Protein backbone atom coordinates (compact mmCIF):
# COMPACT_ATOMS: atom_id res chain seq x y z
CA UNK A 327 0.00 0.00 0.00
CA UNK A 328 1.27 3.50 -0.80
CA UNK A 329 2.37 5.48 2.21
CA UNK A 330 -0.32 8.01 3.09
CA UNK A 331 1.94 11.02 2.68
CA UNK A 332 2.53 10.07 -0.98
CA UNK A 333 -1.17 10.24 -1.78
CA UNK A 334 -2.97 13.37 -2.97
CA UNK A 335 -4.72 15.00 -0.02
CA UNK A 336 -8.21 14.18 -1.30
CA UNK A 337 -7.50 10.42 -1.26
CA UNK A 338 -5.78 9.89 2.09
CA UNK A 339 -8.71 8.17 3.78
CA UNK A 340 -10.04 4.69 3.03
CA UNK A 341 -13.40 3.03 2.93
CA UNK A 342 -14.03 -0.61 3.71
CA UNK A 343 -15.61 -2.03 0.52
CA UNK A 344 -18.06 -3.92 2.74
CA UNK A 345 -19.75 -0.57 3.39
CA UNK A 346 -20.85 -0.59 -0.23
CA UNK A 347 -22.42 -4.04 -0.08
CA UNK A 348 -25.85 -2.78 -1.17
CA UNK A 349 -24.28 -1.37 -4.34
CA UNK A 350 -22.46 -4.60 -5.05
CA UNK A 351 -25.69 -6.49 -4.59
CA UNK A 352 -27.43 -4.09 -6.95
CA UNK A 353 -24.84 -4.65 -9.68
CA UNK A 354 -24.42 -8.39 -9.10
CA UNK A 355 -20.77 -7.91 -8.07
CA UNK A 356 -18.86 -9.70 -5.34
CA UNK A 357 -18.17 -7.36 -2.40
CA UNK A 358 -15.74 -9.84 -0.85
CA UNK A 359 -13.41 -9.67 -3.84
CA UNK A 360 -13.22 -5.85 -3.76
CA UNK A 361 -9.96 -4.01 -3.02
CA UNK A 362 -9.25 -0.46 -2.04
CA UNK A 363 -7.63 1.77 -4.61
CA UNK A 364 -4.38 2.01 -2.68
CA UNK A 365 -3.83 -1.70 -2.38
CA UNK A 366 -1.99 -2.78 -5.54
CA UNK A 367 -2.30 -6.54 -4.73
CA UNK A 368 -0.11 -9.04 -6.53
CA UNK A 369 -2.00 -8.90 -9.82
CA UNK A 370 -4.63 -6.70 -11.46
CA UNK A 371 -8.12 -7.35 -10.19
CA UNK A 372 -10.94 -8.53 -12.43
CA UNK A 373 -13.33 -7.38 -9.72
CA UNK A 374 -13.76 -4.02 -8.06
CA UNK A 375 -11.55 -1.23 -6.82
CA UNK A 376 -12.89 1.35 -4.41
CA UNK A 377 -11.59 4.84 -3.71
CA UNK A 378 -12.78 7.41 -1.19
CA UNK A 379 -12.68 11.18 -1.50
CA UNK A 380 -12.80 12.36 2.08
CA UNK A 381 -15.50 14.77 3.24
CA UNK A 382 -14.64 18.40 2.55
CA UNK A 383 -12.02 17.39 -0.06
CA UNK A 384 -12.77 18.77 -3.49
CA UNK A 385 -11.69 17.64 -6.93
CA UNK A 386 -8.04 18.19 -7.77
CA UNK A 387 -6.19 17.33 -10.95
CA UNK A 388 -3.48 15.57 -8.88
CA UNK A 389 -6.11 13.31 -7.27
CA UNK A 390 -7.69 12.51 -10.64
CA UNK A 391 -4.27 11.70 -12.14
CA UNK A 392 -3.54 9.41 -9.20
CA UNK A 393 -6.86 7.58 -9.66
CA UNK A 394 -6.23 7.08 -13.38
CA UNK A 395 -2.80 5.61 -12.75
CA UNK A 396 -3.89 3.42 -9.84
CA UNK A 397 -6.95 2.03 -11.65
CA UNK A 398 -5.00 1.42 -14.84
CA UNK A 399 -2.37 -0.51 -12.91
CA UNK A 400 -4.77 -2.29 -10.56
CA UNK A 401 -7.81 -3.34 -12.62
CA UNK A 402 -8.31 -5.50 -15.73
CA UNK A 403 -10.76 -4.71 -18.55
CA UNK A 404 -13.53 -6.62 -16.76
CA UNK A 405 -13.27 -4.72 -13.46
CA UNK A 406 -15.38 -1.91 -12.04
CA UNK A 407 -14.23 1.13 -10.07
CA UNK A 408 -16.30 2.84 -7.37
CA UNK A 409 -15.38 6.39 -6.41
CA UNK A 410 -17.12 7.32 -3.16
CA UNK A 411 -17.28 11.07 -2.64
CA UNK A 412 -18.28 11.44 0.95
CA UNK A 413 -20.62 14.26 1.99
CA UNK A 414 -22.91 16.46 -0.10
CA UNK A 415 -21.60 16.83 -3.65
CA UNK A 416 -22.66 19.08 -6.50
CA UNK A 417 -23.49 17.60 -9.90
CA UNK A 418 -20.72 19.71 -11.45
CA UNK A 419 -18.12 18.20 -9.14
CA UNK A 420 -19.20 14.68 -10.14
CA UNK A 421 -19.08 15.74 -13.80
CA UNK A 422 -15.59 17.09 -13.26
CA UNK A 423 -14.38 13.75 -11.90
CA UNK A 424 -16.07 11.93 -14.78
CA UNK A 425 -14.42 14.21 -17.34
CA UNK A 426 -11.01 13.84 -15.74
CA UNK A 427 -11.04 10.04 -15.57
CA UNK A 428 -11.99 9.85 -19.28
CA UNK A 429 -10.69 8.35 -21.61
CA UNK A 430 -9.53 5.51 -19.32
CA UNK A 431 -12.87 5.21 -17.54
CA UNK A 432 -16.51 5.88 -18.24
CA UNK A 433 -19.15 6.45 -15.53
CA UNK A 434 -22.26 4.28 -15.96
CA UNK A 435 -24.06 4.72 -12.65
CA UNK A 436 -24.32 7.34 -9.90
CA UNK A 437 -25.58 6.34 -6.45
CA UNK A 438 -26.65 8.90 -3.91
CA UNK A 439 -26.30 7.32 -0.48
CA UNK A 440 -27.91 8.67 2.68
CA UNK A 441 -28.49 7.01 6.01
CA UNK A 442 -31.92 5.76 5.06
CA UNK A 443 -31.90 5.35 1.31
CA UNK A 444 -29.83 4.73 -1.81
CA UNK A 445 -30.87 6.23 -5.11
CA UNK A 446 -29.46 4.69 -8.28
CA UNK A 447 -29.23 6.86 -11.42
CA UNK A 448 -28.38 5.66 -14.90
CA UNK A 449 -29.08 7.22 -18.28
CA UNK A 450 -32.30 5.21 -18.25
CA UNK A 451 -33.67 6.90 -15.09
CA UNK A 452 -33.60 6.81 -11.27
CA UNK A 453 -34.60 4.04 -8.86
CA UNK A 454 -34.57 3.75 -5.08
CA UNK A 455 -32.84 0.54 -4.04
CA UNK A 456 -35.00 -1.88 -2.11
CA UNK A 457 -31.96 -3.17 -0.23
CA UNK A 458 -31.49 0.21 1.43
CA UNK A 459 -34.66 -0.25 3.45
CA UNK A 460 -33.17 -3.27 5.22
CA UNK A 461 -30.23 -1.31 6.55
CA UNK A 462 -30.43 -0.36 10.20
CA UNK A 463 -26.86 0.71 11.03
CA UNK A 464 -25.52 4.16 10.15
CA UNK A 465 -23.74 4.42 6.81
CA UNK A 466 -21.67 7.23 5.36
CA UNK A 467 -23.58 9.49 3.03
CA UNK A 468 -22.27 10.75 -0.25
CA UNK A 469 -22.23 10.13 -3.97
CA UNK A 470 -20.73 7.08 -5.60
CA UNK A 471 -19.69 7.06 -9.23
CA UNK A 472 -19.41 3.59 -10.77
CA UNK A 473 -16.92 3.43 -13.64
CA UNK A 474 -15.98 0.81 -16.20
CA UNK A 475 -13.01 0.99 -18.50
CA UNK A 476 -13.99 2.90 -21.64
CA UNK A 477 -13.00 -0.04 -23.86
CA UNK A 478 -15.38 -2.22 -21.87
CA UNK A 479 -18.23 0.31 -21.89
CA UNK A 480 -17.78 0.79 -25.66
CA UNK A 481 -16.99 -2.83 -26.45
CA UNK A 482 -18.74 -4.84 -29.19
CA UNK A 483 -21.03 -6.78 -26.83
CA UNK A 484 -22.25 -3.60 -25.10
CA UNK A 485 -22.93 -1.98 -28.51
CA UNK A 486 -24.95 -4.88 -29.89
CA UNK A 487 -26.93 -5.26 -26.67
CA UNK A 488 -27.73 -1.54 -26.47
CA UNK A 489 -28.87 -1.16 -30.07
CA UNK A 490 -30.74 -4.46 -30.19
CA UNK A 491 -32.69 -3.35 -27.12
CA UNK A 492 -33.37 0.15 -28.42
CA UNK A 493 -33.75 -0.60 -32.12
CA UNK A 494 -37.41 0.31 -32.39
CA UNK A 495 -36.94 3.66 -30.64
CA UNK A 496 -34.06 4.50 -33.06
CA UNK A 497 -36.57 3.99 -35.86
CA UNK A 498 -38.48 7.05 -34.66
CA UNK A 499 -42.13 7.26 -33.80
CA UNK A 500 -44.27 8.04 -36.85
CA UNK A 501 -47.01 10.35 -35.69
CA UNK A 502 -44.91 11.58 -32.75
CA UNK A 503 -44.14 15.31 -32.45
CA UNK A 504 -40.41 14.73 -33.04
CA UNK A 505 -40.83 12.55 -36.14
CA UNK A 506 -40.71 15.24 -38.87
CA UNK A 507 -37.41 16.48 -37.45
CA UNK A 508 -36.05 12.93 -37.13
CA UNK A 509 -36.79 12.22 -40.80
CA UNK A 510 -35.58 15.63 -42.00
CA UNK A 511 -32.15 15.10 -40.35
CA UNK A 512 -31.64 11.78 -42.18
CA UNK A 513 -32.75 13.37 -45.46
CA UNK A 514 -30.40 16.30 -44.91
CA UNK A 515 -27.44 13.95 -44.40
CA UNK A 516 -28.46 11.53 -47.17
CA UNK A 517 -28.71 14.37 -49.68
CA UNK A 518 -24.99 15.21 -49.35
CA UNK A 519 -24.52 12.08 -51.50
CA UNK A 520 -23.26 12.56 -55.05
CA UNK A 521 -24.23 9.75 -57.33
CA UNK A 522 -24.55 9.17 -61.03
CA UNK A 523 -27.25 6.97 -62.59
CA UNK A 524 -27.01 3.29 -61.65
CA UNK A 525 -24.74 4.17 -58.72
CA UNK A 526 -24.44 1.86 -55.70
CA UNK A 527 -24.77 3.06 -52.08
CA UNK A 528 -23.52 1.55 -48.80
CA UNK A 529 -24.96 2.79 -45.48
CA UNK A 530 -22.12 2.14 -43.00
CA UNK A 531 -23.65 1.71 -39.48
CA UNK A 532 -27.15 2.07 -40.88
CA UNK A 533 -29.29 2.00 -37.73
CA UNK A 534 -32.87 2.02 -39.05
CA UNK A 535 -31.47 2.76 -42.51
CA UNK A 536 -33.00 6.16 -43.14
CA UNK A 537 -29.91 8.04 -44.41
CA UNK A 538 -29.19 5.42 -47.07
CA UNK A 539 -32.87 5.11 -47.96
CA UNK A 540 -33.26 8.89 -48.43
CA UNK A 541 -30.15 8.99 -50.63
CA UNK A 542 -31.28 5.96 -52.65
CA UNK A 543 -34.71 7.51 -53.26
CA UNK A 544 -33.23 10.89 -54.23
CA UNK A 545 -30.76 9.45 -56.72
CA UNK A 546 -32.82 6.51 -57.95
CA UNK A 547 -29.99 4.18 -56.99
CA UNK A 548 -30.07 0.61 -58.18
CA UNK A 549 -28.32 -1.05 -55.26
CA UNK A 550 -28.64 -0.14 -51.61
CA UNK A 551 -26.47 -2.12 -49.16
CA UNK A 552 -26.26 -1.50 -45.44
CA UNK A 553 -24.87 -3.01 -42.28
CA UNK A 554 -24.99 -2.52 -38.54
CA UNK A 555 -23.64 -4.43 -35.53
CA UNK A 556 -27.21 -4.86 -34.28
CA UNK A 557 -29.19 -7.62 -36.06
CA UNK A 558 -32.42 -5.91 -34.94
CA UNK A 559 -31.37 -2.68 -36.64
CA UNK A 560 -30.57 -4.53 -39.86
CA UNK A 561 -34.04 -6.14 -39.85
CA UNK A 562 -35.71 -2.76 -39.34
CA UNK A 563 -33.58 -1.12 -42.05
CA UNK A 564 -34.52 -3.89 -44.50
CA UNK A 565 -38.20 -3.47 -43.74
CA UNK A 566 -38.00 0.34 -44.03
CA UNK A 567 -36.19 0.10 -47.37
CA UNK A 568 -38.80 -2.24 -48.86
CA UNK A 569 -41.65 -0.10 -47.56
CA UNK A 570 -40.03 2.88 -49.29
CA UNK A 571 -40.04 1.05 -52.61
CA UNK A 572 -36.41 -0.14 -52.70
CA UNK A 573 -36.88 -3.59 -54.13
CA UNK A 574 -33.76 -5.52 -53.21
CA UNK A 575 -31.89 -3.97 -50.28
CA UNK A 576 -28.97 -6.06 -49.00
CA UNK A 577 -28.40 -5.96 -45.22
CA UNK A 578 -25.65 -7.65 -43.20
CA UNK A 579 -24.47 -7.45 -39.60
CA UNK A 580 -20.97 -6.28 -38.73
CA UNK A 581 -18.79 -3.53 -37.32
CA UNK A 582 -17.18 -0.65 -39.18
CA UNK A 583 -13.75 -1.80 -38.00
CA UNK A 584 -14.16 -4.99 -40.13
CA UNK A 585 -17.14 -4.29 -42.38
CA UNK A 586 -19.07 -7.10 -44.09
CA UNK A 587 -19.02 -5.14 -47.42
CA UNK A 588 -17.50 -5.52 -49.91
CA UNK A 589 -17.13 -9.27 -49.43
CA UNK A 590 -14.64 -11.20 -51.57
CA UNK A 591 -15.54 -10.72 -55.22
CA UNK A 592 -17.69 -7.62 -54.55
CA UNK A 593 -16.83 -4.11 -55.75
CA UNK A 594 -16.36 -1.07 -53.49
CA UNK A 595 -19.22 1.46 -53.51
CA UNK A 596 -19.86 4.64 -55.52
CA UNK A 597 -21.18 6.29 -52.39
CA UNK A 598 -20.77 5.42 -48.71
CA UNK A 599 -22.80 7.15 -45.99
CA UNK A 600 -21.94 6.92 -42.32
CA UNK A 601 -24.05 9.02 -40.00
CA UNK A 602 -23.63 9.13 -36.24
CA UNK A 603 -21.35 6.07 -36.12
CA UNK A 604 -17.68 7.02 -35.68
CA UNK A 605 -18.34 8.31 -32.13
CA UNK A 606 -19.22 4.73 -31.12
CA UNK A 607 -15.83 3.41 -32.14
CA UNK A 608 -13.25 3.05 -29.35
CA UNK A 609 -10.48 3.70 -31.91
CA UNK A 610 -11.37 5.99 -34.85
CA UNK A 611 -8.15 5.09 -36.71
CA UNK A 612 -9.12 1.42 -36.81
CA UNK A 613 -12.66 2.40 -37.84
CA UNK A 614 -11.31 4.55 -40.71
CA UNK A 615 -9.09 1.63 -41.80
CA UNK A 616 -12.28 -0.43 -42.01
CA UNK A 617 -14.04 2.27 -44.05
CA UNK A 618 -11.31 2.70 -46.68
CA UNK A 619 -11.90 -0.48 -48.75
CA UNK A 620 -15.62 0.28 -49.04
CA UNK A 621 -15.27 3.53 -51.08
CA UNK A 622 -14.19 3.18 -54.68
CA UNK A 623 -11.65 5.50 -56.28
CA UNK A 624 -13.55 8.53 -57.64
CA UNK A 625 -16.41 7.66 -55.27
CA UNK A 626 -18.14 9.78 -52.66
CA UNK A 627 -18.18 9.56 -48.86
CA UNK A 628 -20.76 11.29 -46.65
CA UNK A 629 -19.85 11.24 -42.98
CA UNK A 630 -21.53 12.94 -40.05
CA UNK A 631 -21.70 12.80 -36.29
CA UNK A 632 -22.44 14.74 -33.13
CA UNK A 633 -20.57 17.99 -32.52
CA UNK A 634 -18.54 17.58 -29.33
CA UNK A 635 -17.66 21.29 -29.24
CA UNK A 636 -21.16 22.78 -29.58
CA UNK A 637 -22.28 25.12 -26.82
CA UNK A 638 -24.90 22.66 -25.61
CA UNK A 639 -22.59 19.63 -25.60
CA UNK A 640 -19.90 21.54 -23.69
CA UNK A 641 -22.43 22.54 -21.10
CA UNK A 642 -23.72 18.97 -20.76
CA UNK A 643 -20.16 17.77 -20.08
CA UNK A 644 -19.70 20.47 -17.42
CA UNK A 645 -23.00 19.80 -15.66
CA UNK A 646 -24.13 16.19 -16.06
CA UNK A 647 -22.33 13.34 -14.26
CA UNK A 648 -23.88 10.75 -16.60
CA UNK A 649 -23.58 11.02 -20.37
CA UNK A 650 -23.49 8.48 -23.19
CA UNK A 651 -19.87 7.47 -23.84
CA UNK A 652 -20.14 8.67 -27.45
CA UNK A 653 -20.60 12.28 -26.30
CA UNK A 654 -17.15 12.16 -24.74
CA UNK A 655 -15.68 10.05 -27.51
CA UNK A 656 -16.98 12.06 -30.49
CA UNK A 657 -14.57 13.53 -33.04
CA UNK A 658 -15.04 17.04 -34.43
CA UNK A 659 -15.52 17.53 -38.16
CA UNK A 660 -11.96 18.93 -38.38
CA UNK A 661 -10.55 15.87 -36.59
CA UNK A 662 -12.34 13.45 -38.92
CA UNK A 663 -11.27 15.45 -41.96
CA UNK A 664 -7.66 15.23 -40.76
CA UNK A 665 -8.02 11.45 -40.47
CA UNK A 666 -9.44 11.12 -43.99
CA UNK A 667 -7.31 13.52 -46.04
CA UNK A 668 -4.09 11.47 -45.86
CA UNK A 669 -6.05 8.64 -47.53
CA UNK A 670 -6.88 10.74 -50.59
CA UNK A 671 -10.28 12.06 -49.50
CA UNK A 672 -10.97 15.62 -50.63
CA UNK A 673 -13.65 17.55 -48.76
CA UNK A 674 -16.35 18.84 -51.13
CA UNK A 675 -18.80 20.36 -48.67
CA UNK A 676 -20.31 20.22 -45.25
CA UNK A 677 -22.68 21.79 -42.76
CA UNK A 678 -23.69 21.94 -39.15
CA UNK A 679 -27.26 20.87 -38.44
CA UNK A 680 -29.49 20.39 -35.40
CA UNK A 681 -29.32 23.72 -33.55
CA UNK A 682 -27.83 23.40 -30.08
CA UNK A 683 -29.24 24.48 -26.71
CA UNK A 684 -31.98 25.56 -26.14
CA UNK A 685 -33.42 23.83 -29.23
CA UNK A 686 -33.12 20.18 -28.08
CA UNK A 687 -34.65 21.20 -24.76
CA UNK A 688 -37.47 23.04 -26.58
CA UNK A 689 -38.08 19.96 -28.73
CA UNK A 690 -38.34 17.82 -25.64
CA UNK A 691 -40.93 20.17 -24.11
CA UNK A 692 -42.74 20.24 -27.47
CA UNK A 693 -42.93 16.44 -27.47
CA UNK A 694 -43.73 15.86 -23.81
CA UNK A 695 -45.89 18.85 -22.85
CA UNK A 696 -47.04 20.83 -25.89
CA UNK A 697 -48.40 17.96 -28.02
CA UNK A 698 -46.39 19.09 -31.04
CA UNK A 699 -47.55 22.73 -31.07
CA UNK A 700 -44.01 23.92 -31.93
CA UNK A 701 -43.04 21.08 -34.27
CA UNK A 702 -43.14 23.16 -37.46
CA UNK A 703 -41.50 26.38 -36.14
CA UNK A 704 -38.68 24.34 -34.56
CA UNK A 705 -38.20 22.29 -37.72
CA UNK A 706 -38.14 25.42 -39.92
CA UNK A 707 -35.58 27.08 -37.62
CA UNK A 708 -33.36 24.03 -37.95
CA UNK A 709 -33.79 23.80 -41.71
CA UNK A 710 -33.01 27.50 -42.27
CA UNK A 711 -30.02 27.46 -39.89
CA UNK A 712 -28.53 24.32 -41.50
CA UNK A 713 -29.01 25.74 -45.01
CA UNK A 714 -27.35 29.06 -44.15
CA UNK A 715 -24.51 27.31 -42.35
CA UNK A 716 -23.95 25.15 -45.43
CA UNK A 717 -23.78 28.15 -47.77
CA UNK A 718 -22.51 31.04 -45.61
CA UNK A 719 -21.09 29.32 -42.52
CA UNK A 720 -23.67 31.23 -40.46
CA UNK A 721 -24.52 30.66 -37.67
CA UNK A 722 -21.13 29.21 -36.68
CA UNK A 723 -20.41 25.51 -36.22
CA UNK A 724 -20.57 25.70 -32.41
CA UNK A 725 -24.30 26.52 -32.73
CA UNK A 726 -25.07 22.98 -33.96
CA UNK A 727 -25.11 19.62 -32.18
CA UNK A 728 -24.28 17.69 -35.38
CA UNK A 729 -22.07 18.02 -38.43
CA UNK A 730 -21.94 16.36 -41.85
CA UNK A 731 -19.24 16.47 -44.56
CA UNK A 732 -18.94 15.04 -48.05
CA UNK A 733 -15.69 13.86 -49.66
CA UNK A 734 -14.52 12.75 -53.05
CA UNK A 735 -11.98 9.94 -53.03
CA UNK A 736 -9.17 10.58 -55.52
Ligand SMILES: C[S@@+](CC[C@H](N)C(=O)[O-])C[C@H]1O[C@@H](n2cnc3c(N)ncnc32)[C@H](O)[C@@H]1O
Nearest residue numbers: 489531532533555556581582601602603606607
Ligand atom coordinates in the same frame (compact mmCIF):
# COMPACT_ATOMS: atom_id res chain seq x y z
C1 LIG B 1 -26.73 6.92 -33.65
S1 LIG B 1 -27.09 5.45 -34.54
C2 LIG B 1 -27.10 6.11 -36.18
C3 LIG B 1 -27.86 5.24 -37.12
C4 LIG B 1 -28.03 5.80 -38.54
N1 LIG B 1 -26.77 5.84 -39.24
C5 LIG B 1 -28.70 7.15 -38.52
O1 LIG B 1 -28.06 8.15 -38.82
O2 LIG B 1 -29.89 7.19 -38.18
C6 LIG B 1 -25.55 4.62 -34.48
C7 LIG B 1 -25.53 3.25 -35.14
O3 LIG B 1 -24.17 2.86 -35.26
C8 LIG B 1 -24.07 1.49 -34.97
N2 LIG B 1 -22.68 1.24 -34.53
C9 LIG B 1 -22.17 1.35 -33.30
N3 LIG B 1 -20.86 1.04 -33.31
C10 LIG B 1 -20.55 0.77 -34.58
C11 LIG B 1 -19.35 0.38 -35.25
N4 LIG B 1 -18.22 0.24 -34.57
N5 LIG B 1 -19.40 0.18 -36.58
C12 LIG B 1 -20.54 0.33 -37.27
N6 LIG B 1 -21.71 0.68 -36.69
C13 LIG B 1 -21.70 0.89 -35.38
C14 LIG B 1 -25.12 1.24 -33.91
O4 LIG B 1 -25.49 -0.12 -33.83
C15 LIG B 1 -26.24 2.17 -34.35
O5 LIG B 1 -27.18 1.54 -35.15
